[in-house]
Amino acid sequence: MIHWLNSPASETQITHARRLWLYALSIVIMLLLVAPTLIVIPMSFSDSQYLEFPPETWSLRWYRHYFGSPEWMAATATSLKAAFLTMLVATPIGVLAAYGLHTSSIRYGRLALALLITPMMVPLILVAVGAFYVYVKLKIQYTLLGLVMAHSLLALPLVVLVVGSALKSFDLNQELAARSLGAPRWKAFVTVTLPQIRFAVTTSALLAFLTSFDEVVVAMFVSGGDNATLTRNMFNALRDQIDPTIASISTIMIIVTTVLMVLALTFGKAKDPG
Amino acid sequence: MSGTAVETHEDGLRHDARRERWALFGLSSPALILVLVILIIPVGWLFYLSFIGADGQFSLENYQRMVDRKSYRRIFETTFQVSLITTGLCILIGYPLAYFLSQLPNRIAGLCLITVLLPFWTSLLVRTYAWLVLLQKRGLVNTWAMDLGLWDEPIKMVHNLTGTLIGMVHIMLPFLVLPLYGSMRAINRDYLKAASNLGASPTRAFWTVFFPLSGPGLFAGSLIVFVLCLGFYVTPAVLGGGKVIMVSMKIASNIELFVNWGAASAMGVVLLLLTMLILWVASRFLRLEQLAGSGHG
Amino acid sequence: MSQDESPHPAADALPITIRGVTKTYGAVHALNEVSLDVRSGEFLTLLGASGSGKTTLLMVLAGFTRPDRGSVKFGETEIIRTPPHLRGVGMVFQNYALFPHMTVDGNVGYPLRLRRVPAQQAQERIEQALETVQLGGFGGRQIDQLSGGQKQRVALARAIVFEPRILLMDEPLSALDKKLRDRMQIELRDLHDTLGMTTVYVTHDQREALTMSDRIAVINHGRLMQLDDPTRLYERPANRFVADFIGDSMFVPVRRRGDSVYHGDTALTLSDPIPEADALLLLLRPERLQVLDDDPDPAMNRFAGTVSNLVYQGDSYLLYAQLTDSVEIALRGMTRRDTLDTLPKVGDPVTIGVHADDTLLIADED
Numbered sequence: 001m002i003h004w005l006n007s008p009a010s011e012t013q014i015t016h017a018r019r020l021w022l023y024a025l026s027i028v029i030m031l032l033l034v035a036p037t038l039i040v041i042p043m044s045f046s047d048s049q050y051l052e053f054p055p056e057t058w059s060l061r062w063y064r065h066y067f068g069s070p071e072w073m074a075a076t077a078t079s080l081k082a083a084f085l086t087m088l089v090a091t092p093i094g095v096l097a098a099y100g101l102h103t104s105s106i107r108y109g110r111l112a113l114a115l116l117i118t119p120m121m122v123p124l125i126l127v128a129v130g131a132f133y134v135y136v137k138l139k140i141q142y143t144l145l146g147l148v149m150a151h152s153l154l155a156l157p158l159v160v161l162v163v164g165s166a167l168k169s170f171d172l173n174q175e176l177a178a179r180s181l182g183a184p185r186w187k188a189f190v191t192v193t194l195p196q197i198r199f200a201v202t203t204s205a206l207l208a209f210l211t212s213f214d215e216v217v218v219a220m221f222v223s224g225g226d227n228a229t230l231t232r233n234m235f236n237a238l239r240d241q242i243d244p245t246i247a248s249i250s251t252i253m254i255i256v257t258t259v260l261m262v263l264a265l266t267f268g269k270a271k272d273p274g
Numbered sequence: 275m276s277g278t279a280v281e282t283h284e285d286g287l288r289h290d291a292r293r294e295r296w297a298l299f300g301l302s303s304p305a306l307i308l309v310l311v312i313l314i315i316p317v318g319w320l321f322y323l324s325f326i327g328a329d330g331q332f333s334l335e336n337y338q339r340m341v342d343r344k345s346y347r348r349i350f351e352t353t354f355q356v357s358l359i360t361t362g363l364c365i366l367i368g369y370p371l372a373y374f375l376s377q378l379p380n381r382i383a384g385l386c387l388i389t390v391l392l393p394f395w396t397s398l399l400v401r402t403y404a405w406l407v408l409l410q411k412r413g414l415v416n417t418w419a420m421d422l423g424l425w426d427e428p429i430k431m432v433h434n435l436t437g438t439l440i441g442m443v444h445i446m447l448p449f450l451v452l453p454l455y456g457s458m459r460a461i462n463r464d465y466l467k468a469a470s471n472l473g474a475s476p477t478r479a480f481w482t483v484f485f486p487l488s489g490p491g492l493f494a495g496s497l498i499v500f501v502l503c504l505g506f507y508v509t510p511a512v513l514g515g516g517k518v519i520m521v522s523m524k525i526a527s528n529i530e531l532f533v534n535w536g537a538a539s540a541m542g543v544v545l546l547l548l549t550m551l552i553l554w555v556a557s558r559f560l561r562l563e564q565l566a567g568s569g570h571g
Numbered sequence: 572m573s574q575d576e577s578p579h580p581a582a583d584a585l586p587i588t589i590r591g592v593t594k595t596y597g598a599v600h601a602l603n604e605v606s607l608d609v610r611s612g613e614f615l616t617l618l619g620a621s622g623s624g625k626t627t628l629l630m631v632l633a634g635f636t637r638p639d640r641g642s643v644k645f646g647e648t649e650i651i652r653t654p655p656h657l658r659g660v661g662m663v664f665q666n667y668a669l670f671p672h673m674t675v676d677g678n679v680g681y682p683l684r685l686r687r688v689p690a691q692q693a694q695e696r697i698e699q700a701l702e703t704v705q706l707g708g709f710g711g712r713q714i715d716q717l718s719g720g721q722k723q724r725v726a727l728a729r730a731i732v733f734e735p736r737i738l739l740m741d742e743p744l745s746a747l748d749k750k751l752r753d754r755m756q757i758e759l760r761d762l763h764d765t766l767g768m769t770t771v772y773v774t775h776d777q778r779e780a781l782t783m784s785d786r787i788a789v790i791n792h793g794r795l796m797q798l799d800d801p802t803r804l805y806e807r808p809a810n811r812f813v814a815d816f817i818g819d820s821m822f823v824p825v826r827r828r829g830d831s832v833y834h835g836d837t838a839l840t841l842s843d844p845i846p847e848a849d850a851l852l853l854l855l856r857p858e859r860l861q862v863l864d865d866d867p868d869p870a871m872n873r874f875a876g877t878v879s880n881l882v883y884q885g886d887s888y889l890l891y892a893q894l895t896d897s898v899e900i901a902l903r904g905m906t907r908r909d910t911l912d913t914l915p916k917v918g919d920p921v922t923i924g925v926h927a928d929d930t931l932l933i934a935d936e937d
């Protein structure tokens with residue numbers, strides 16, 4: 001232990017001992033980063049209105065309340081539907097766009113990419129308000145269609161960037177080879193390129209799903225009535241009082257999100273062939 | 275070979291080239307149409323609306339209001355204050371963490387990075403809610419602090435500026451740490467070896483070599499955090515308890531409660547222009563892909 | 572015009588007719604009114620430096636680069652506007668471009684699947700193609716298990732399995748080490764002789780071109796500099812660029828006076844007529860030079876100079892001599908056991924001779 005403390009920690013030969021404060025501080029910060037999220041999980045099993053930690057009495061009360069409530073269940077269904085549809089819409093559109101950008105001239109590609117990234121740059125409240133305005137005019141306010149379109153807009157940049165980056169490290173000569181062997185462009189893409197970027201496509205599909213599922217601000221303005229999303233209802237509940245049911249919903253959301261992200265990461269880490 | 279005996283197919287080739295260009299453009303057109311219809315046109319419309327006064331005629335009264343009315347000025351002040359303080363705190367807390375991570379061997383760093391990524395992926399709402407629960411009067415922080423004897427009476431840490439700041443720092447931290455970590459990792463270790471070799475003490479080597487090299491990453495990360503804070507809605511709305519009013523919240527209330535599109539859109543335009551300006555500055559220091567790669571949710 | 576036919580022109584090999592092909596990128600001419608004929612069944616190499624346009628021309632033949640204007644015919648058929656997948660040419664890429672998510676069988680069978688060849692027949696043809704490139708039995712291997720040379724052969728097998736009548740190759744050997752490359756050059760040439768398809772081969776390595784080709788097209792800045800068989804290209808370069816590019820060359824400035832060409836005050840003995848140009852250069856090749864004694868041979872052109880350097884290279888040696896007009900030339904000879912003793916030393920006067928037949932004049936144009 002002493003030996004380690006006195007050993008050099010970096011190129012400047014500073015010892016671990018002199019850096020101990022940094023290590024301690026960093027560990028505290030990391031704990032503070034994860035703790036709030038994780039603490040919600042055991043707290044959701046607390047029986048009391050005030051959600052103690054550690055829970056004095058363990059119970060599934062708030063879960064029962066969640067699953068037993070028609071409003072919450074309807075909202076959850078809406079969120080899941082919207083997320084799923086967003087994934088189905090944003091992924092193909094984004095993949096095609098990424099491919100189109102990649103194979104077109106540099107000038108056009110840069111311009112189009114900048115345009116496709118804008119949903120990430122514009123403050124979310126403006127996207128929400130703008131969509132709200134247009135939807136009222138088009139009379140698709142509070143519909144699933146409107147919600148999916150808005151969420152697809154938000155997910156699109158992610159798909160384009162993730163798939164675009166995979167295409168960049170892909171050897172496009174393989175497509176040329178396939179075409180020289182007799183495959184028209186679309187067939188070459190489907191039989192040669194697509195199988196090799198499938199991990200990027202899957203990852204971006206999952207990201208699209210999560211983007212929609214977690215989204216609050218746009219959903220607040222664009223979903224409502226029968227089509228209110230889970231996040232919208234949660235937000236409204238939060239503004240009024242601390243409804244402990246939200247703890248159980250949060251736990252479920254944390255687990256769902258983590259599972260999906262782990263899936264996405266393992267796909268991403270598993271090196272694309274070739 | 276005479277020109278008339280051999281065809282040169284110039285027109286045909288040009289036609290083929292144009293057709294191919296359009297076909298490839300067609301691939302990205304659904305995406306571009308989506309962006310156009312749901313983003314560009316509505317925002318453009320808002321831009322237009324900001325110049326329409328209460329009487330339906332062209333006017334600058336919406337912008338004038340922001341300058342004249344004290345309540346509006348205060349909202350902008352609050353927004354800037356919160357954003358600046360949050361960014362500052364993120365830098366103070368995030369820089370040491372990023373530095374620590376960058377010094378770890380790759381695999382361990384990857385594991386520790388999960389502690390940054392996990393909250394990053396977790397729903398915004400869930401994280402905000404977690405702080406709401408933790409900071410309330412009978413919440414964990416107060417209970418434990420009183421048990422440890424830090425203070426006697428529960429301190430009001432939520433539904434005020436304090437709660438808002440705590441929540442926002444927690445949410446914004448990954449946005450600073452991730453690009454900063456990336457840029458620190460990219461710093462060539464040989465520079466530090468050279469500094470040591472030339473006689474610099476570890477502290478001196480850090481401040482004169484490492485820190486300046488991490489500058490661009492730090493600057494870009496800070497700008498991202500600042501810009502996100504400016505437009506932030508959820509966390510201040512929940513943790514501020516109505517006492518901390520940011521621009522985004524005013525825009526929302528202007529529409530939800532007052533249906534005052536003129537006022538809302540004017541604020542929106544100002545917010546948008548500020549955001550674009552700051553992002554443009556950041557893009558000079560950090561490439562577009564890295565910027566977007568760290569943003570999600 | 573020599574009548575060099577390739578050994579076994581296949582009955583269905585196609586000739587390629589290229590006329591006036593031009594491709595510009597902005598102000599840069601990648602190809603500038605290129606016209607040439609590839610004979611049926613011949614092995615023709617496009618030789619040039621990077622950026623010369625040779626790869627661009629190959630890509631035009633393949634259909635991946637669309638020229639601004641021109642005409643390309645395979646046999647009688649105009650194909651300049653035909654999309655790449657309908658041209659029926661086999662192509663081997665520089666980095667092989669094999670499909671890593673398929674096995675060797677999968678790769679080689681790909682063109683057959685596209686053509687809906689029934690599975691049984693396809694399997695036979697795949698095996699046959701692999702045998703031809705000496706990879707019999709490799710069908711089940713994964714691409715990442717193969718060595719560079721093996722990958723190259725798979726790429727080749729894939730390109731010939733559907734029996735194309737034209738084969739295009741883009742510097743296929745440049746990624747291999749020297750020994751393998753030398754061997755593959757011979758194998759590729761043998762393969763061409765066996766299969767008899769018209770082959771267009773791109774390389775920047777002039778030695779490779781000289782080894783493998785029936786004819787070589789030297790390309791520079793998008794223009795065709797000379798199209799000839801290797802011997803004529805080496806012995807009778809048409810211009811300075813070709814002379815410089817092929818083989819080692821030295822240029823000595825000379826002057827025309829009346830009907831003769833003078834180096835300094837000495838008239839040169841020539842075997843060929845003097846080219847019609849104002850400025851002339853004398854082209855000398857190091858291996859055609861000799862150290863002369865005093866015995867005057869009327870067929871030899873003599874250059875007096877001083878030995879400036881002597882470099883031993885194992886199988887050969889280089890003797891550098893500075894001529895009276897300060898031009899330095901090098902002479903290459905093969906070494907024997909006692910060579911170094913018999914050669915003049917550095918600083919000695921020396922007379923370098925070159926036979927009139929090897930005294931070449933080139934127009935010094937810019």
